[in-house]
Amino acid sequence: MSRTSSPPGAAARRRRLTTLRGALATLAALLFGGASLPSAPSAEAAPAQPAAAVAVHLDPGYQQAPFEGWGTALAWFANVTGGWPEAQRNRLADALYGADGLGFTIARYNIGGGDSPETAPYMRAGAAVPGHWKRPGPETPDWWDPADPAHWDPYADAHQRWWLRAAKARGADTFEAFSNSPPYFMTRSGLVSGTADPRQDNLRPGQYERFAAYLAGAVRRVQHSTGVTFDSVSPVNEPATSYWRAGGGQEGSHWEPSSQAAMIKALRTELDREGLETPIAAMDETDPDLFRANWDSYDSETRSALGRLNTHTYGTGGRTGVRDIAKGTRTPLWMSEVDLGGSVPQSFTDMRPALDLADRITDDLTRLEPRAWVMWQAVEDYENMTPAHENSNWGLIQTDFTPADAAHEPLRRNKKYWAMAQYSRFVRPGSRVITTDDPDTLAAVRPGGQGAVVVHTNSTGAYRTIDLDLSAFQALSPAPVQRYTTDPAHNLQRGADIPVAGRRLTVSLAPQSVTTLVIPGASGVDARKAGPSAEPRLLVNDHSGLALTAVTAGHGDTLVQRPAHGPDPAQRWTLTRTAPGDWSSTASYRVTNAGSGKVLAVAEGRLTLLPPGPAEARQWMLSTSGDGHHTLVNAETGMLLDVTGASTADGAEVGVYRPNTGRNQSWRIAAPS
Template identity: 75%
Template sequence: MLRTRSRTIRGSRAVRTSGPLREKRRRRRTTLAASLAAVAALLTGGAASPPGPSDATAPTAVPIRLDPGYQQQPFEGWGTSLAWFAQVTGGWPDAQRNRLADALYGADGLGFTVARYNIGGGDSPETEPYMRAGAAVPGHWKRPGPETPDWWDPENPEHWDPYADGTQRWWLKAAKSRGADTFEAFSNSPPYFMTRSGLVSGAVNPADDNLRSDQYERFAAYLAGALQRVQRATGVTFDSVSPVNEPGTAYWRAGGRQEGSHWAPGSQARMITALRTELDRAGLRTPVAAMDETNPDLFRADWEGYGDTARAAVGRLNTHTYGTHGRSGARDIAKGAHTPLWMSEVDLGGTVPQSFTDMSPALDLAGRITDDVTELEPRAWVLWQAVEDYENMSPAHENSNWGLIQTDFTPADAAREPLRKNKKYWAMAQYSRFIRPGARVIATGDTDTLAAIRPGGQGAVVVHTNATGSPRTIALDLSGFRSVSAAPVQRYTTDASRNVHREPDVSPSGRRLTVTLDPGSVTTLVVPGASGVNPAATTVPSAAPRLLVNDHSGLALTAAPTGGASPLVQHAPDRPDSAQQWVFAKSLPGDWGSTATYRVTNVGNGKALAVAGDTLTLATPGPSPRQRWMLSTAGDGHFTLINSATGALLDVTGASTGDGAPIGVHRPTTGRNQSWTPSTERRSPPSRPAANRQERTG
């Protein structure tokens, strides 16, 4: 959340998006479009569905295959953190603050259902104010007399302020009254009197932890006590509490303009376990969320520094995506830990000056949403703060486009202060109004398209971003659904001149829907007549024997002859070789979820892939979870295989490209040696160098 005057920096978060990222997505989409039909045939063992009549009039249409055979877990919703805007606007006149609440949480607004409440630490009353507008979130403590060393006692009611932070509390109640049902409490810093620097903005040396080593249990008691008091005051029940925020970066410095604290991985682990112990002592079953790291790579590094006790204390995993590399690692860690994952904070300022009509920031945001949801598989997607300080975003200051709505945080007259919606607001609505809680995101194979099955399983929603300067025709392949009716498809568009505008309906032609989308637009298609799964058309491996070709080496997983140094190695693909043929059998037939488990059995010897200790082996097929594997994919035909018992991934040892190299298991690294392509083709697939393969890195 740290942002300096530089237009696209939050501390060390250089937002490397906008133009370059759009161009990267465009290149990937073009490559995928050229090869999608061939990939579909390769992975399903048959031809792609026959062209519909519309193809004759749209020869350059981008093919997009919707695959409900790979369904993410039910989506919990979209939302925002309440700091800092709630600290400001929660005290505004009723009519004005209700207009804002309607815009974010109302049914005719964005329809958000998630709110993240910031438990403030609070600086000393003697400290001269130094933070940005709204960032000085009040602490829940009360100092009834002169300060003495370690004066605060969590068991003393006089040391708590029961009315602290009334403005954020108003927002919690406002969100709940409009249908929000998922709430998280999070902390950016301990109170000043628990810190080394005496300030809630960080340590003097930003690479140092700011919480004093003797204060972990007291800080845990502070978080648990604040949680209880806010719940009683608002009627909101918190679904989780996050004790550390962006802990692994070294930009929280004493005197900075917002709360923040560095935490080494060992310190994070200690805080997580201390909070779990305190919550249990207080009779609170609230899950602990961790670790709200700045980006997925740091998230993975933090997690690797936790021991078993800390990992067991984590009830939900949170990552931010201010950096985007390594999403697959966070995704696979969460799956292997059998713990839900959130994308719990991000925003983009864009590369253009402050504007309420320019589509560029909106297209950037749409691209980030699509990539995050596709590659991370988060159960919720939460914006940093949906309302930003207009004055701070103006050309005289940051000259940027943070937030979906901008309004002055220090207005002359709050009742008359304009609430300025930018194009990002309307791009957000293209997702949040249509992909609702309970929906299940499905694979598409296209980096500009996000699709989901609607709650209840009847109908689908497709959101496509055309960030180019030209019209784009897309051809949706609906053959992956069990049934598709001719019901009209609703179409809504946001571009430079329209805001979620209802366009004329379009109709499928058989199992194909072709539509032309305007340049610089985000379009939502609601397909009411699509339902079920056609097993013959899914890209997820089914019972047909197939090779597993490693995406780094181009070599195939092979059961070695008995007596070899390793029971599993990689060799040049040879389709007739039964030692390279593998059959995927679901534990629960008909489970199309992305956490479905499979037994993977070798055709040649009848043995199943299994993990014994830390070693990959072959075993007589049985019910052990060590023989169960989950699959992860971004919809591009490439998969990681995650052992259900250990969370380790199928891995070419040492990332070797050598023929005969051993295959084992290893923790998620995001390396291509952990990525595999299932193939049913009848001839030996050519070995392709890694540089020629597509890689989704954001």
């Protein structure tokens, strides 16, 4: 949630279905967007000179874990709007969590640290989230005692609590509590915004147990007062960054990796002491690369204390590494916070911020494989976004956080709101994202496996025709396909239904558009077309271009890389699902060498060949984003098939190593030539 003018930030999302057309669509944009819409071609018009169709293959044979939902952090906007007049705050809650809104099902509640009452206000509007402590008398050193009820305010932060109840009343069923900073009296600086040196931890030494007691106590009290149950609690936020400086505009705290580990273990101990089974989520790092660097430093006790992994994607490098860490440890993973301000000035009609958001969602879901996708604050401060200030497009809805009349303050939906709706309205909890071979296309099978959803982003200024190959589904009925489009002239506009021709679907898409296709007749998986092939294949390393080769020596088998030679049985491998019909992205495979009949395995930390057997050390999970490249994750150790030292030399050893996103851990499954 690093919302400063230069480092990355966080925020928004939503969805709403409308069938208004023509003048009514324009009127809705004027009412919700605060600006007139530019003229644009109809979303259903055909291009005058269509370009060659973009072929897109859908593979239901690679299904991610059931999706848990979409959501937002509450934090600043809830701290403001939770105290607004009832009708107005309900309009906002309907827009985000209502059945006719975005249909969010996840809310992240911010446990505020809280500055001293003597500290003059210095944070941006809404960012001073109240703490849960109460100081009944004059301050003395280490005055706060978590065991003393007089030192707690059991009903603090009423505005965010209103939002928890409002979200739950509208169907939200997943809640997380997260912290950005300890209370001021536990910090080095005496402020909840960080230290003078942003590379220094702000929690004072010796305060870990007290802060753990604060978080556990706040969780228990908020649950009691709101009726929600927190599914997780996250004790640190973007911890290893250098964003958090004393006097900054928001709460934040630096944590060295060793401090993160100490805090996680202290919190687990305190939750257990309080009788709270709430899982701990961590470490909510700003990007996957930094997440992985923190994770690599954690000891086994710290890792085992975590019930979920959280990462933000303000930076996008290293997503596949975090994906494979989650698979290897069998720990659920969330993309728990992101937003994009966009590359253009504040606008409620420009599609470019919406297209950027759609690209991020599609990339995150296909490359990271998170079970949930959560925005930073979905409602942003309109005044702060104006040209006089940030001149940007944070949030899905913008409204003034310091209005003259909150009851009549406009709730301004931008195009990002409608782009978010293209996903959140249709890819519902229980859906399973599947792979496609097109980076602009997200696809999922619907809950229960009946029907499919495709969301395609056309960021170009021209029409685009896509040709969807649906042949990998086991069944495809002739039920017509529904189409919904957001483009410069339309907001989630339903178009004419589209017939399916055989096992293909050809659709023309408007310029600068996000289009959702609902394919109700698609179901099942055609095992003959679900990869990988049952025929022997080569495993070719993406970094070296050389093939995995088994070498049999007098004292055992070794694995090396050699120039690809298709007829060589030492290079031919058969990948067989250990559980036929398991189409999940965590399905296990035996990788059998054609020359020896032995299987690829890990023994005593070393890659080797062993006789076939049921042990997980002899099994591998395949990870892919649908681009033809794979990592192989050992089912027992979580280690990846890896060319040692990223060597490109003929004969270099192939072993296993922790996920590092290097191309030496990426492989093509190629047919022997």
